[in-house]
Structures are given as C-alpha cells and as structure tokens.
Amino acid sequence: MRDVTISKSEYTPSEKMTTKVQDFQEDKELFRYCTLPEILKYVECFTGPNIMAMHTMLINKPPDSGKKTSRHPLHQDLHYFPFRPSNLIVCAWTAMEHIDRNNGCLVVLPGTHKGSLKPHDYPKWEGGVNKMFHGIQDYEENNARVHLVMEKGDTVFFHPLLIHGSGQNKTQGFRKAISCHFASADCHYIDVKGTSQENIEKEVVGIANKFWGDENSMDLKDIWMFRARLVKGERINL
Numbered sequence: 001m002r003d004v005t006i007s008k009s010e011y012t013p014s015e016k017m018t019t020k021v022q023d024f025q026e027d028k029e030l031f032r033y034c035t036l037p038e039i040l041k042y043v044e045c046f047t048g049p050n051i052m053a054m055h056t057m058l059i060n061k062p063p064d065s066g067k068k069t070s071r072h073p074l075h076q077d078l079h080y081f082p083f084r085p086s087n088l089i090v091c092a093w094t095a096m097e098h099i100d101r102n103n104g105c106l107v108v109l110p111g112t113h114k115g116s117l118k119p120h121d122y123p124k125w126e127g128g129v130n131k132m133f134h135g136i137q138d139y140e141e142n143n144a145r146v147h148l149v150m151e152k153g154d155t156v157f158f159h160p161l162l163i164h165g166s167g168q169n170k171t172q173g174f175r176k177a178i179s180c181h182f183a184s185a186d187c188h189y190i191d192v193k194g195t196s197q198e199n200i201e202k203e204v205v206g207i208a209n210k211f212w213g214d215e216n217s218m219d220l221k222d223i224w225m226f227r228a229r230l231v232k233g234e235r236i237n238l
C-alpha cells in the first residue's frame with residue numbers, strides 16, 4: 001500500500017513508495033517473525049497451543065506529506081476479522097526502531113478491550129484517508145490515552161477490541177514496525193452480513209474481485225482462510 005497522497009503517482013517500488021507490506025505469509029524471511037519462540041511463548045498464553053497467524057503487516061509509516069494522512073485513526077482490529085471469540089485473538093506489534101510521538105507511535109485507550117465492537121467508517125479527514133483505514137466515529141473523547149514509546153525490538157501484545165491508532169510521522173525517517181495477528185485454531189468463522197462489519201467485507205471482497213475476478217464469488221471468510229497459516233499445533237477450524 002502507498003500513502004493516499006501518492007497512491008496515483010508513477011510507481012517504482014522503493015522504501016519511499018511503500019507505506020505498508022501486507023500479507024507477507026509467503027515471504028520466508030518476514031514470516032519468520034510469526035514463528036519466533038520469543039513471540040509465540042506470549043501468544044500461546046492468549047490462544048492456547050494451536051496457533052494460526054491470521055494477518056501479517058510490515059508498516060513503513062512515511063514522513064507526513066503535510067496532509068496528516070500518515071495517521072492511523074482510532075479503531076478496533078476486530079472490525080476487520082470474521083472470526084471469534086475475540087479473547088482467543090491477539091496482536092503482536094514489534095518496533096523495528098525507536099518509536100515515540102515524533103514518528104507516530106501507537107496510542108491506546110486503556111480498558112477499552114472490555115467493551116464491545118463499535119461501528120467503523122472512514123474518518124472525515126480533510127487531507128484524505130488511506131484505503132481501509134476505518135475509524136470509530138463515537139469513541140469517548142475523555143478516555144485516557146497512553147502513547148507507547150518503544151525501543152527497537154520491543155513488542156506489545158494486545159486484544160482485538162482495544163481501541164488504538166497512531167499519530168502522524170513528523171520526522172523525515174520511515175517509522176517501521178512488524179506485526180502479526182494470531183488466533184487460536186479453535187476460533188470459528190462468522191458471517192458478518194447484517195452486522196457493523198458488512199462495510200469492510202464489501203470493500204475487501206471488492207478489492208479481491210478486482211485482483212482475481214468475481215466469477216468465484218468469494219466472501220470475507222474465504223479471503224481469511226486463504227491467508228491464514230498454522231504456526232504451532234494443529235489447524236482446526238480457521
């Protein structure tokens with residue numbers, strides 16, 4: 001993915017053009033991150049012994065263009081996931097360098113993982129919003145916020161209902177982090193039709209159809225089954 005301010009410019013793959021590498025499950029070196037015992041030993045505390053790597057990302061937050069599009073709006077990751085229960089899902093997010101408020105660290109609203117999934121949509125930002133960067137429209141403005149200042153290699157593990165986002169990158173560097181969403185292989189898929197997640201299903205399926213054609217009528221579950229990989233134990237439902 002590119003930053004939305006340059007998404008239509010001529011494309012030469014480079015660090016400067018790539019805001020996010022998503023779904024790196026077929027890249028041996030990057031995917032090694034999802035199998036590291038140092039990561040899995042904590043993941044297992046949440047998922048139990050049968051562990052699926054569901055979603056992988058290397059985020060290369062670019063210097064902000066001045067339009068504040070490098071921000072990631074406050075959201076809950078569960079909005080994107082057609083599987084449950086949420087307590088058997090956990091995100092590992094590892095800083096690849098020193099990250100603080102200057103280069104756009106994670107910001108979290110503590111305690112919000114105990115709430116429910118809220119409706120998400122595109123924030124009404126003047127400078128534009130990256131594709132699929134949905135945000136919560138009605139979060140509690142007065143909720144405490146914690147900015148996670150992290151050193152290279154520091155990792156946070158968080159619940160998919162935790163409201164979080166990240167600020168703009170005010171530096172000239174590219175802020176890098178690597179992350180994976182893990183889930184217990186015992187989780188099950190749900191149909192999101194008729195729920196607040198229907199909007200993201202439409203968008204994701206629309207992109208998948210654009211890439212692979214719509215003759216096979218994929219749904220959100222098919223797309224997730226396709227990218228999920230077993231990293232420990234036995235593949236059960238997912």
Ligand SMILES: CC(C)CC(=O)SCCNC(=O)CCNC(=O)[C@H](O)C(C)(C)COP(=O)(O)OP(=O)(O)OC[C@H]1O[C@@H](n2cnc3c(N)ncnc32)[C@H](O)[C@@H]1OP(=O)(O)O
Binds near residue numbers: 001
């Ligand atoms: C739990 C987790 C999911 C939470 C989150 O991370 S939420 C937000 C993240 N969601 C995503 O990153 C979602 C998905 N992203 C994608 O599916 C892709 O990255 C795409 C946006 C389709 C881009 O595809 P990709 O192959 O990476 O990039 P390409 O550079 O080849 O561009 C292909 C077409 O996509 C367009 N594009 C790329 N980046 C953006 C952007 N930021 N905003 C709007 N449009 C964009 C680009 O212009 C190109 O369009 P066409 O030339 O095909 O019309």
Ligand SMILES: O=C(O)CCC(=O)C(=O)O
Binds near residue numbers: 077104
């Ligand atoms: O790395 C970031 O800036 C935020 C990533 C994030 O919140 C996400 O992808 O869900």
